[in-house]
Amino acid sequence: MKRLILWQFALSSVVLATGCHLTKPVNDTSLTQAEATTAPIAVKIPHTTKIHGYEIVDNYHWLRDDTRSKPEVITHLEKENAYTDSVLAPSNALQSQLFTEIKSKIVKDNRSVPVRKGHFFYFYETVGEQEYASVYRSINVKGENPELLLDINELAKAYEYFAIGDIEVSPNAKLMAYSQDTLSRRIYTIKVKNLETGELLSDELTGTQGGVIWANDNKTLYYVKKDPVSLLGTQVFRHTLGTSQEQDELVYEELDNTYYTGVSKSKDGEQIFIHHSSTESKGVSVLSANDSKSKPKRLLPREKGHEYHIAKLNDWYYIMTNLDAVNFKLMKVKVGLASDKNNWTTVIAHRPNVKLEDFNLFENHLVYQSRDQGQSKVTIRELHKNKEHELTFNDPAYKVYMTNNTMLNSDSVRVVYTSMTTPQTTFEVDLNDYSKATLKQEQVLGDFNPDDYLSERIFITARDGAKVPVSIVYKKSLFKKDGTNPLLQYGYGSYGYTVDPRFSVSRLSLLDRGFVYAIAHIRGSQMLGRPWYEDGKKLTKKNTFNDFVDVTKALVVQGYGDKHRVYAQGGSAGGLLMGAVINQAAELYHGVHAAVPFVDVINTMLDESLPLTTNEYDEWGNPNNKTYFDYMRSYSPYDQVTQKSYPNLLVTTGLHDSQVQYFEPAKWVAKLREMKTDDNKLLFKVDMEAGHGGASGRFKRIKDTALNYAFFIELANGRL
Template sequence: MKQSVVWQLALSSVILATGCQSTPSDNTPPVSKTEIATVTAPIASKIPHKTMIHGYELVDNYHWLRDDTRTSKQVITHLEKENRYTDKVLAPSEALRTQLFSEIKSKIVKDNRSVPVQEGRFFYFTETVGEQEYASIYRSLNVDGSEPELLLDVNELAKLHEFYSLGDIEVSPNTKLLAYTEDTLSRRIYTVKVKDLVTGNMLEDELTGVQGGVIWGNDNKTLYYVKKDPVSLLGTQVFRHILGTPQSQDELVYEEADNTYYTYISRSKDGEQIFIHHYSTESKGISVMSANERNAKPKRLIAREKGLEYSVAKHNDWYYILTNLNAVNFKLMKAQVVNVSNKENWETVIEHQPDVKLEDISLFDDHLVYQSRQQGQSKIIIRELSKNKEHELAFNDPAYRVSMTGNTTLSSDSVRVKYASMTTPSTTFEVDLNDYTKTTLKQDKVLGEFSSDDYQSERVFITARDGAKVPVSIVYKKSLFKKDGSNPLLQYGYGSYGHTVDPSFSVSRLSLLDRGFVYAIAHIRGSQMLGRPWYDEGKKLNKMNTFNDFVDVTKALVAQGYGDKNRIYAQGGSAGGLLMGAVINQAPELYHGVHSAVPFVDVINTMLDASLPLTTNEYDEWGNPNDKTYFDYMRSYSPYDQVSKQDYPNMLVTTGLHDSQVQYFEPAKWVAKLRELKTDDNKLLLKVDMEAGHGGASGRFKRIKDTALNYAFFIELANGRL
């Protein structure tokens, strides 16, 4: 599958993303502890909202906090009160936040250029300079990026907006036009704009209400895009736009009738075909149409089947098919383009291995490069297709993240690989496909006195309560770590959607490690760290395994001396925020402080409302509560429903008013209910970014302020100052 080079570059330029956290007020006056003791937390009104289902009465006293228009004076006033309360309570940490911001920022290279990636005759790259918040987009005829041509000055585009996100960037096949998508509200609803790269002028064409991606037809006049449903925010319709015509005249090419599927588009690596992807949690497929024909109609490659997942890569007259057909951990097949619809014509390229997850492939003229994962460790293997000879790339760190990136040309004689570990900054290699020599193209610099040798990473397995072995990645500063239970420890987790959080490098994390923190990633069930079965064991009616694993990892790390039992902290965002909510209901005594970002905590109410974004598509992840079996199971762990009269840890909850994935009212309601029922005097803070959405603030330095707020919360707690 081919994605725009410049789009990949734009995404890779985003650094230090930490979920949706808020920016501390720059003008908050100093507040003493005595003053803080007198600050009163906002108390939300209780207005019962009742729902009958399966003979059970759901009572939601804080339903009124939901305002889909984001204009209710009553709701906005309450959220602003929460922000003022949080600012007052966190005022003593303002000096530390300022210090952390400066500290992290000082480690970042201000003038930073990405490695140029070739597409056609141009080499594309991004570059940030000085105090710029955003990376601008360039191209050059030279491999070193010299004599660059500026395509988009993103800082100029963003200057009139509190929030700005560049989505997709696509250069036309004749390289004369640039289509790009932008979101200025953080709802992930984009507008397509087109720039003439010859004259520098903008075309009149603007396409609104669009999903992030856009694809050119090979006639240089046709654009394909996915239109979003304005209510559910699902992309359900693929349109074809002819330059110079109004959007109202765009042709509907494909419409998805099943609202359990996402729809998105891409282009084959040879540029000949446009793929329409049909993506649900447990079933995936593709329709294809020619990029050369303006009136092309999509044709489904293979009939959709419940439980069948596949993706394809085109290689001359063949499709290479990555699929779970009779292969829980996936295998690679191939079939001629004309025969692909009949699975009996598929030939095996890489056999299924029950203990090895086949994750990704990249094709070249005479080489296949594939990525697989065994016992949680990724590996990359180069296969010479004509001789069937293989070579595995070696990596030395005990835990790391590796992926293929920027491999856009079939005729290339090298594969590009990006590598990082918890002690090694992100490094881009180019590996010769024939002699396997490895050339370092770039390693991210950390300014100051940083040395990887000062830090140590480990990979351990923790035995969960049911006997499962849970991988954990750990990092700490050698000179400050004693395995005697004296260090503060921050444990991170996610554990949903099969998303695997690989151990990688973080510049901002150094500020924790340099203050004696141990940082651990719990690779709990619900991810695919140990293959597809690891995911299946952490979703739907197995979801409790996710939460149990996290709690059991915490207990084991304390028992093994990695952390001080009185200074254990936890962090997670989105579905990881659900994780935070579940574990503090189950074992609140384990944690001194918790940061829950954009948390999905109102599971039942959300999954019962098909009008909300993501709901219908995710029945295969969580189950459908209209089925009593799933309803009862969800009630057993849903954080909002399971809040009880007990002590809870100190908590920082962050969200964005315009979040399109986890609506702001979930964390707002959750905090209101926690405040009503909790029996402790610990801090409970809600910070709402009134300008941002699920991804938090935009801009590389603005994000550091978010990180500084979160880290200051943990550091001040660990030092007894909050």
């Protein structure tokens, strides 16, 4: 739920995160030609906040409208859109070209690899010009004679935006629960379909977080309900089919507003887990999936700073924990003895320089994912012999991870592999002889040849001596390491979220025009383990921004980019990165795209009514504490806007964003317009129907990408 950005990872394969939408404002906001071609200047209405002896004046506070309906606000946003459209009008042909180009590389008829659950194999398929997937199942892994379970295209017809949050089939495979969001606020309604008759049941659960879990009686559902104001999932309910939602039983309520709540089911189907997650503490409560009256029991009392999650195999819990292990270790304990940590025994010991990231249990094998010097690895271990085998791949930088391993009695593990030059490839790896069978590689249509591109992984020394990993990709025939190529540098660097080097079909349109693309794996991520994250949060947050700037400088010095054509891109918390970077070193960048940017750090973190705020004190600090307030204010992009030159800027957002409210970038743009001393472009594009993830549908998303890329390409060619 954090301020994670999804738009840059819109998957080309069939995914359930298909977007969400709202109704359009009904205000009459028709603009004159002069208004459409003039940069909007927001009126200044002082709003004062007094704290820690300061008086903070926010002249653009009035742009906040929680109803998203005030005529003066909507009119201002429409003016911003009209101005952006007028400035970018000369690039319309290029945008159309990019859209066609990217779309032409995507396979129209695309089927996911079938995943076994019980006696069936489930998969998703898109056909032709469809924006969304259809959900099917078959009695065999080849997907023969498939049964249509859900046509998402049909469901989405009535909405401008549509998202499926979760799809779960009952244990007896006769019912299917699914959640949908038609408002782009990540508030989902759960519905239930009878798979034998095709009819919808009368049950409809509103205001949920999206996830849904079946109990084993095939008539009981567990879900998390969201607070309508803070949008936090705080209550776990138990619903019995055929009853009204008002009769649902409250199973658990989270009273600490710094915690997120989620639900899942053990791989053996015997237990339901309630997950308690804050930034620095995580835990689990357990209840029986076989008893519809079961009450949750905490596995351990919650402890500040202790993070763990569990999996169950027969009578054992396997526990991944950071207890005396900053980079995590794996322990195991008998189910009935788990509450006493003295009973825990070591399965994978802590390694100071290798982070344990994930694990998967099978009847006779343990498969775990780790990260060594920034590189993800997957290792297979025989449980009874402790014999290990690490999977190997050839690319210098890549991402490998486990996916859809739903059966305990499987003889194989499914992994996904991708690099910046290798499309996503799904392998089935034999757990006994380690042979790899390719189940699917995402196809790129046209004349794509991976050998035409080269990926590099280098380390750059930051100003304090830290070695920052950087992943780079370019087209061999168009690259000269002499400082003449346009360079686009991407970064994120928050919440410990690691942006791995992976393939992108759309990115080819930049590489084929001579761009060098680089991902700066800056502090605040966990690319180099948990300490890399700890050194980029709260009172060390500025390391994130310094790393990004230092990477830019070094890439130019080393000849990867033209110093006059360096571009930067980041979204959500990565938009905060963009704002901080241009305040620190605006002269380095010719153009910057900040997507759904979290830029008003102080005002947002002081407002506990906003989604995410209280959960993120451990990420940014609590500004009610003066030490954190002073530090946050010293880098907050909105607070640090000054009278100086800024790069060409494209700022994008969605009116209904639930993660970063639209008014943050709206206020930031207004203040930049007031303060900046240059003639560079400042463009603000507001999707009046979208939320945090941007447009819905696999092809609609390409239009957003085409606009963003056209912005960079036109700048690089001197046409904007």
